[in-house]
Amino acid sequence: MLRDPLLAASWRTALYSAVEFGHLEIVSYLLAEGADSNVRCQGMTPLMVAATQGQHSLAEVLVAHGGERRARTPQGFTASQLAARCGHSELAHLLDPPAQDFADLKAFLESISLEKYWPIFEKQNVDLKSFLNFTEDDLKSIGIKLLGPRRKMAIAISTYTKNSILISNI
Numbered sequence: 650m651l652r653d654p655l656l657a658a659s660w661r662t663a664l665y666s667a668v669e670f671g672h673l674e675i676v677s678y679l680l681a682e683g684a685d686s687n688v689r690c691q692g693m694t695p696l697m698v699a700a701t702q703g704q705h706s707l708a709e710v711l712v713a714h715g716g717e718r719r720a721r722t723p724q725g726f727t728a729s730q731l732a733a734r735c736g737h738s739e740l741a742h743l744l745d746p747p748a749q750d751f752a753d754l755k756a757f758l759e760s761i762s763l764e765k766y767w768p769i770f771e772k773q774n775v776d777l778k779s780f781l782n783f784t785e786d787d788l789k790s791i792g793i794k795l796l797g798p799r800r801k802m803a804i805a806i807s808t809y810t811k812n813s814i815l816i817s818n819i
Contacts, residue, residue, distance in 0.1 A: 661690045668695040673706050680714040687716060692723040700728040700744060703737035708744060718744050719760055727760075745808055754780050761805045763798055781810055 664684040667675040676695075680686060687694050696716035699707040708728070712718060721727055726734070733741035751757040754777040758764045769792045770780065783791075785803040793799040 662688050664688060665690050665695050665698070668698050668704070668707055668711070671702065671704060671707065673710065676707055677710055680710060686711050686714045687720060694720050694728070696720070696728045696744075697722060697726075697731050700732035700737065700740060701735045703732065703735065703740055705740055705743070708740060712744075725762065742808070751777060753777055757805075757809075761801060763801060766793060766798060766802075769793065781806055 661669070662684070664676065664679045664686070665688060667679060686696070694716065696708060696711045696718070697720070699711060708716075716728075718728060722731070727744070729741045729744035732738075732744055751760065754770055754775065755764065755767045757777055757780070758767050758770075773791055775783075775791070783802075783806060785799055788799045788802055793802065
């Protein structure tokens, strides 16, 4: 089995370089032979690179071979967030982990870097299913007083409930 050796000159793996240059066939081959889909170079995974370049096909192949959609850069960005920042909104929506992927509300809040609000929901026995039906007013009434976190939660709820395209079905 191929182990995805490092390329000495750049410290990038063959998979990482193939993604960087948009070589879908090579990426598919390397993944089929066992290359690590989550290998990092300067804090970025191959999926993050595909996301920044708007490479839908590469992103699909990487996710199908275990590319972690929730992985974060050292600055805290996911592949979805990187795609959005680079103007690839359709790909950003595809890379958003669907709500069904989350074990519970705590995991959902962690995915949007708002886990510090978990105790508020836990105290009121709010589960993920209930949370996904909350409006911004509901969030305020339950105790999310700051506008920024409340807005971020409302946007995340909207994104996950409206996003009917699941990357796992691609």
